[in-house]
Amino acid sequence: MTSYCKIDHVDKTFTRGSTETCVLKGITLDIEKGEYVSIIGHSGCGKSTLLNIVAGLTEATVGGVILEGKHVNEPGPDRAVVFQNHSLLPWLTVYDNVRLAVDKVFGAKKSRAERDEWTLHNLNLVQMTHAKDKRPSEISGGMKQRVGLARALAMEPKVLLLDEPFGALDALTRAHLQDTVMGLHQKLGNTVMMITHDVDEAVLLSDRIIMMTNGPAAQIGEILSVPIGRPRKRLELVTDATFLKCRQRVLEFLYERHRFVEAA
């Protein structure tokens, strides 16, 4: 049986001058359609590199990514990315940032009016319609991430790639956005691959948590399924036994078995 999205024996080695650094070694992962997968690991282990390989922004040294039976090796809107630093174009308004993606992806398929409607629909999904005529510099960090999310969703990607989407946000905004993402995943059934540093976030949102060992030559250390039904309620989970067990499992992996050794 072939899976929806398969990361197949991926190695990545960066060559800078004569020094070679092996960042990823033998990463194999199957992602099912509609699944929410988180990747967690210490800083610098190669999470972004892995995500960029799936996105096609970085080329794997060995191995590759197969999406719906097709080998993908260059970037495309079927693997939309929400970047950690939002990456909105500052000279475009919120609406135009999303519209740019909509025009590019649906330029041939939808009429002008339909594209306008689709842009507004996606802004509405992330509750950003009220700021559609503002520029990125005029809205808060959380709002920027919402727009980045709307832009990615508007492409109707097969896999949605999130690189620490909430990393730069304060705890309250972050919780709010996590709920938004959880609701959207429930509603739209996207396949999501998310990078995170935050154990609670990983357990709360994911169906499976991929724990990576420390680099160099990072591998998948352990995969944890989170057997908690959806919809999930943040407040109820705080005392949920399964939630706590999953959380403890990830914490043990990160802080006991693969403690981050600070480079001197």
Next chain:
Amino acid sequence: MNMPVAKSNVSASILSAPTAPAVAKIVSLPLRQTAMNTRIRATLVKIASAVIPPLVMIALLLTVWQVLCMRPGATLPAPTKIWTEAYDLIVDPFFVAGPQDIGLGWRVLVSLQRVAIGYGLAALFGIALGTLIGQSVWAMRGLDPIFQVLRTISPLAWLPISLAAFRDSQPSAIFVIFITSVWPIIINTAVGIRNIPQDYRNVAAVLQLNHFEFFWKIMIPSAAPYIFTGLRIGIGLSWLAIVAAEMLTGGVGIGFFIWDAWNSSRLPDIFIALAYIGIVGFLLDRVVAGLASIVTRGTSAN
């Protein structure tokens, strides 16, 4: 408002959610009355504080100048003498009294026309070449030192070469403007293109923008603040160059007027021409700066 201290970093997002509602005392600040006339007065004060100091300074400088040049045997004319002798030039910039006897406004327009052609060509060519050079590290490394040397050459030094090449004063003057102002435009555009953040390139890659779309939708807007820096330096240099070029090539421009006035010992006229050149140069700079702030709205704020 104080949040309960989270026990560990990783659990902060969960623990911070169920905060007990704190009983806060509501302090209401008295609203300040902003009456209409206080706002008008504030605006007037603001305008006055921007206009009065330069006016006072000008009056002061004119007085000093007057005192210094009223002495018998002074080599330069005093302001009062300039006023009486160049009166016709001051009051009417657009008179026409003969083929070579026209108001300074006309002369400035003729010069501006030359600048418009030379600078326009420099802007087009400079942005195009800068964009190409900015794409390649090696073109940048190879050409940048050459441009850095060329850009220091005075407009006047180019003039003989351009006269030899074109054998006509009009294209020579335009060429001198072009060659003087093109370097900062090329260099700044190239730097702007080089500095397009990787993030924007990633966005373009995910969207699969083609070369044409990438150029118009990412490159130009992203490099716009740099391009306008180049354009602004360029317009200043153009205006410097036109006066120098016209002094030597003749015609009816403001530069030639100064040369002509010197040859016929009309010193007061030269002072008026200098004032014109200064003010027009200032306005040109303001226009390009204003254009820049409209076009790069948002871009530079991030």
